Amino acid sequence: MSTASERPRRFSMLRSFVLADLITLGNAASGTLSLFFCLNYLDTHERTYIWFALVLLPVALFCDVMDGTVARWRRKHSPLGADLDSLADVISFGVAPAVLGYTLGLRGALDMVALVFFVCCGISRLARYNVTASQLSDESGKVKYYQGTPIPSSLILVLILGVLFSTGRVHENLWLGAWQLGPAVLHPLSLLFVLSGNAMISATLRIPKP
Numbered sequence: 001m002s003t004a005s006e007r008p009r010r011f012s013m014l015r016s017f018v019l020a021d022l023i024t025l026g027n028a029a030s031g032t033l034s035l036f037f038c039l040n041y042l043d044t045h046e047r048t049y050i051w052f053a054l055v056l057l058p059v060a061l062f063c064d065v066m067d068g069t070v071a072r073w074r075r076k077h078s079p080l081g082a083d084l085d086s087l088a089d090v091i092s093f094g095v096a097p098a099v100l101g102y103t104l105g106l107r108g109a110l111d112m113v114a115l116v117f118f119v120c121c122g123i124s125r126l127a128r129y130n131v132t133a134s135q136l137s138d139e140s141g142k143v144k145y146y147q148g149t150p151i152p153s154s155l156i157l158v159l160i161l162g163v164l165f166s167t168g169r170v171h172e173n174l175w176l177g178a179w180q181l182g183p184a185v186l187h188p189l190s191l192l193f194v195l196s197g198n199a200m201i202s203a204t205l206r207i208p209k210p
Helices: 019-044 047-074 081-103 109-136 151-166 188-201
Strands: 145-147 179-181 184-186 206-208
Touching: 019 047, 019 081, 047 081, 047 151, 081 109, 081 151, 081 188, 109 145, 109 151, 109 184, 109 188, 151 188
Parallel strands: none
Antiparallel strands: 145 206, 179 184
C-alpha cells in the first residue's frame, strides 16, 4: 500500500519547471497570441491586429534565444526543456507564419497545400533535430551545426509579409498576383513557404550553430 509521501504531489509538473522553461512558455504564448490576433483581423479587418500578430513573432524568437541562455547561465535544465522548446517552436515559427500568410491572402487551394507542407516540414525538422542532436554534438555536448535551416528562419517570411502588408500588397493586391490552375488558385508568393520548408528538411544543407 502506497504512503502519502509516495503519491504524486498536485501540480508537481509545474513545480519541476525551471526559469528557462517559463521563458519557453513565453515563446509558445507569443505564437498563440499571434494566431488569435490573425483571427481577430479576419473578423474585424482592423489593421492593428495584424501589427500585433507580426510583432509577437520576434518576441517569440527573443524568448527562444533567451531560454537557452538562461538555462546555461543558471546551469539548470528540466527533463521537459527540449520537448517544450520544440513544441513552442512549432506554434510560433511553423503554424503562426502559415496562418499569417493565409490571413493576408494565401487562401487558394494550392496555397493551403503549400502552407500545410511548410508546417509539416517544420514539425519534421524539429523531430529530426531532437533525434539526431546527440549524434551531431561534439565532446562537450554542443551541437556543431544545424542540418537544414532552423525553424525560426521562417521569420524571414514574416518580415516579407510585414513589408507587403505595410505597402498594401496583400489580399487582392497580393504581390506576384495569382495563377488559375484548373479549378485551383495558386499565389506564387506561397512558393516561398515551399522553399522554406524544403530548406528546413534538407539533409545536405548544414548551418553552423553559434
